[in-house]
Amino acid sequence: MWRDTVLVAGKDLRIEARSRVALSQVAPFGVVALVMFAFALGPDRATMAKGAAGLFWVAVLFCTVLAVQRSVSVESVDGARDGLRLSGLDPAGLFLGKAAAVAAQLVVLEVVLGVGVTVLYGARIEAPWLILASCVLGTIGLAATGTLYGALSAGLRVKETLLPFLLLPIAIPVLLAGTRIWQAALAGGVPADGTPWLRLLVVFDAVYLALGVVVYGPIQESA
Amino acid sequence: MAPPIPPPPAISLHDAVALSGRFPLLAGVDLEVAPGETVLVEGPNGAGKTSLLRVCAGLVGVSAGRVRVLGLDPNRRRTQVRRRVGLLSHASHLYDDLTVRENVRFAVRAAGADPGRIDGACARLGLTGRLLTTSASKLSAGQRRRVALAVLVARWPELWLLDEPHAGLDATARATLDQLIGEASAAGVTVVIASHEADVVGSLATRAVVITGGRVTGERTLGPPVAGRPAAAEPAGPAGDIPLPGPVAHVA
Numbered sequence: 001m002w003r004d005t006v007l008v009a010g011k012d013l014r015i016e017a018r019s020r021v022a023l024s025q026v027a028p029f030g031v032v033a034l035v036m037f038a039f040a041l042g043p044d045r046a047t048m049a050k051g052a053a054g055l056f057w058v059a060v061l062f063c064t065v066l067a068v069q070r071s072v073s074v075e076s077v078d079g080a081r082d083g084l085r086l087s088g089l090d091p092a093g094l095f096l097g098k099a100a101a102v103a104a105q106l107v108v109l110e111v112v113l114g115v116g117v118t119v120l121y122g123a124r125i126e127a128p129w130l131i132l133a134s135c136v137l138g139t140i141g142l143a144a145t146g147t148l149y150g151a152l153s154a155g156l157r158v159k160e161t162l163l164p165f166l167l168l169p170i171a172i173p174v175l176l177a178g179t180r181i182w183q184a185a186l187a188g189g190v191p192a193d194g195t196p197w198l199r200l201l202v203v204f205d206a207v208y209l210a211l212g213v214v215v216y217g218p219i220q221e222s223a
Numbered sequence: 224m225a226p227p228i229p230p231p232p233a234i235s236l237h238d239a240v241a242l243s244g245r246f247p248l249l250a251g252v253d254l255e256v257a258p259g260e261t262v263l264v265e266g267p268n269g270a271g272k273t274s275l276l277r278v279c280a281g282l283v284g285v286s287a288g289r290v291r292v293l294g295l296d297p298n299r300r301r302t303q304v305r306r307r308v309g310l311l312s313h314a315s316h317l318y319d320d321l322t323v324r325e326n327v328r329f330a331v332r333a334a335g336a337d338p339g340r341i342d343g344a345c346a347r348l349g350l351t352g353r354l355l356t357t358s359a360s361k362l363s364a365g366q367r368r369r370v371a372l373a374v375l376v377a378r379w380p381e382l383w384l385l386d387e388p389h390a391g392l393d394a395t396a397r398a399t400l401d402q403l404i405g406e407a408s409a410a411g412v413t414v415v416i417a418s419h420e421a422d423v424v425g426s427l428a429t430r431a432v433v434i435t436g437g438r439v440t441g442e443r444t445l446g447p448p449v450a451g452r453p454a455a456a457e458p459a460g461p462a463g464d465i466p467l468p469g470p471v472a473h474v475a
Contacts, residue, residue, distance in 0.1 A: 004333070011318070011329050018320040018358075078367070079314025086280060086316070087333035088306035221284075221301075 001093040008089065008097025012071060013104060021070050022105040027112045030063045034116045045122045052123035053182030056113055057175050060142070063109045064171070065164045067102050068146035072154050072163070081154065081220075091217025095147060099212065103143035110135050123186050130185035130194045137201035138178045144208040145170050151219045177201045231294040233258045233382055233413035234279055239288035241278050248274035248283065250437035261404065261414040263424050263445070266434035272417035273312070275434065276384040279415065280310040293382060306335055309380040311388055315367040316374075319360035323350055326359055327373050336378040344377035348399060364391045372396075376403060383407055383414045389423055401427060 016022055037055045041048050075081040084094060114131070117123045125131055149166045156162055178201075181194040234256040241249040249271050256262050264272050277283040278290060281297030281304045290297060297304040317326045327341050327350075345355060348369040359367065368391045375383065385404075389397050404427050408414055418424040425431065425445055433441035 007329070007332055011321070014325065015318055015320040074318060074320070077319060079312065079316050080318060082282060082312070082314065083316025083330065084333070085282060085301075086305050086308075086310055087330060088302045088304075088335065089333050090302065 001090045001096070004090045004093025005096040005100060008094055009100040009104070010097075012074070012098060012101030015074055016070075016101070016105060022067060022109065026063050026066045026070070026105070027109055029066060030059045030109055030113050031116050033059045033062055034113065034120055038120050048121035049123050049186070052117045052121040053186060054175075054179045055121070056117045056182060057138070057178040059113050059116075060106070060110055060138070060178070061168060061171055061175060063113070064102075064106060064142045064146050065167060067105050067109070068150040068167065069160060069163055071098055071102050071147065072150040076154065085220065091220060092213040094220070095151075095212045095216035096209075098150075099140075099143040099147040099209075102146055103139050106139045106143060107135070110139065125186060127185040127194070130181050130198075133198055134178050134181035134185070134194070134201065137198065137205055138174045140205045141174045141201060141208060142171060144205065144212050145174075148208065148212045148216065148219070151216055154220075155222075173200060173204050177204070230258050231291065232256060233260070233293060234415065235289070235291040236275075236278070237289040239278065239285045239290050241274055241283050241285050243283075247437050249278060249285070251288065252434070252437070252439055254432060254439055256413060256415060258413055259408070259411045260430065261408045261428045262416070263421065263428035263431040264415060264417040264434060265419070265421050265431055270434045271437040272434055273386050274437070276310060276312070276386050276415065276417055279382070279384055280308050281305055282310070307380050308382045308384060309375045309378055310384045310386070311371055311375055312386045313390075315359075315371040317359040317362075317367055317370060320358065322356050322358055323362070323370050324355040326370060327377060330374040331377045334378050334380075338377075340377045340379070341373075344373045347376055347403070348373040349396065365393055365396065368392055369396055372400060372403070379407075379412075381412060383412055385414065385416045385418075387418055387420075388416060389418065389420055397423075 034055065037051070037059075038048055041051060075084060114135075118125070146167055149170065150163060153162045153166060177197040180197045184194040232255045234254065236252045236254045239249050239252045240247065252271070252275060254275075264275060266272050274283060278285060279292050279297070281292070281301045284298045292304050293307050295304050316330065318329075321329065324341070324345065327345060328338060331338055331341055345351065350366075350369060350373055354366070359370065362370065372388075383404075388400055388404075392400060401423075404414055404416070408427070414427075416424050416428060421431065428445050431443050431445055432439055433443075435441075
């Protein structure tokens with residue numbers, strides 16, 4: 001399984017390195033979203049700093065949808081998905097590999113968006129370990145759910161519009177937990193203990209990783 | 224001493240029915256292909272030739288009847304069957320952003336085959352020099368087909384399922400393909416070829432099966448395969464022959 005994970009993740013990341021869709025299209029989209037939020041909130045930097053946590057995670061969610069759509073679309077050209085099925089790859093390895101590649105792209109996007117909220121909204125980080133932990137756990141959860149629901153929508157003609165509809169409601173726990181943790185970690189944010197929300201992310205990740213490992217194969221066969 | 228137990232058929236379908244929604248792809252196919260046999264599947268468009276190959280590859284499940292491929296149920300033991308089966312379909316299964324070499328390497332490693340055979344297989348199909356580092360998006364349809372063939376040759380599975388294998392290939396590549404089929408057949412590989420070009424493929428196969436309306440409606444014996452046999456073959460391609468694996472061991 002791990003051999004297949006590395007193989008698939010390496011393939012997807014190589015494709016991304018060649019096409020640079022995440023860096024040249026998804027990341028700029030995320031930054032534009034942050035700028036639009038800033039326009040919507042008005043010029044008061046205190047208001048923007050207060051909303052920075054939630055707006056960061058909303059932007060991450062939007063970027064996740066695009067990254068997952070890209071991950072699905074590379075398998076829909078020239079029968080590549082059938083090629084993967086025919087190769088006899090372990091479905092669990094395939095799921096973990098695709099999720100790992102999406103996660104790697106999300107990490108880069110989160111760094112860009114993190115810089116964006118500190119520059120645009122004037123947010124100051126007081127507890128970097130909380131920020132780091134929430135990003136790592138949130139990324140795993142989003143990559144796992146995104147890959148799972150991406151596979152679910154892959155065989156459908158309306159996958160581009162169906163994926164956000166399926167994925168965004170499922171990702172609400174990540175949005176909630178990530179926002180609360182960031183609020184606790186940013187200066188001037190809501191005083192709160194981020195630890196319970198970190199636990200929620202751990203449970204969310206464990207559930208969706210396990211679910212993906214078990215059901216990705218059947219979903220791929222039926223899609 | 225008890226007589227040796229004969230190996231199971233490479234392909235065995237009994238009253239196999241496959242559906243796409245409510246549309247019947249196969250409507251009760253009975254077919255047996257012996258290990259090492261080369262069979263031509265012919266029939267009009269939409270007769271079920273491609274569906275038959277996809278059922279044998281485990282890509283399409285049957286809703287009724289019984290299917291065994293290499294002695295295994297392809298719906299229950301997908302991974303085991305797929306690693307031993309190669310399907311050359313209308314699609315080439317290539318990633319446009321990867322180079323030719325990267326595509327072949329990924330497909331071969333994903334199938335758990337020996338990557339050491341990649342260079343030889345690519346050379347055999349004329350995929351050499353700058354072509355190896357060319358992005359798949361820049362390839363012509365014929366070149367994409369040759370890359371897909373290179374994957375098949377590098378993997379060298381026990382059962383080759385070839386769907387219109389000559390389509391899009393130039394004369395040189397067609398000759399190479401014929402020779403490869405002959406070599407595979409000589410090495411004990413089972414080959415099933417779905418094709419409209421019975422005049423071309425007929426010389427490679429020992430038996431022809433006619434499919435109409437999702438059923439096997441006829442069968443005829445062809446002469447022993449002559450074209451492409453290594454002893455009688457023309458030089459294969461720009462880079463010459465590559466060492467091929469030994470005869471396939473048919474296990475129960």
